[in-house]
Amino acid sequence: MNHCSSNTNQRPGKALELQIAQARKTGLADAVKRTQDLIAEYSLTQSDVFGRGTVRSNKGTSVPPKYRDPSTGQTWTGRGKPPRWIQGQDRARFVL
Incomplete structure (x- = not known):
């Protein structure tokens, strides 16, 4: 009988995909933390970071x-x- 670990039953590259997903998750968490630190350090508001939130259009103007x-x-x-x-x-x- 063949004594294989459960990892050998997974398709090739699955472990790599899991590593990539974990690295992305960690990277995103780090980016969010750095962004929060910068916002706190400079006392930024939502409009400082994202603008006023409205896009002006000429539609309907006289x-x-x-x-x-x-x-x-x-x-x-x-x-x-x-x-x-x-x-x-x-x-x-x-x-x-």
Whole structure:
């Protein structure tokens, strides 16, 4: 009868994978500890480390019009799809 340890029944590389996982876990723990120490040392706040937490976007902000149709009074900001009254024409004629 063959007296094999339980490790020989595992697929090759399994021990290495376990070592890598343990090293990563230890490395992450060390990184967290160093980060906590730096935060305490410099009295950093969450916004110091991660910013304000909001990303500003231009979506929904009002932009003043750049162009006006003299015949109807309609305006256009110059953003997005051009309205029919300005398409294919020299825009200089419509500048406010």
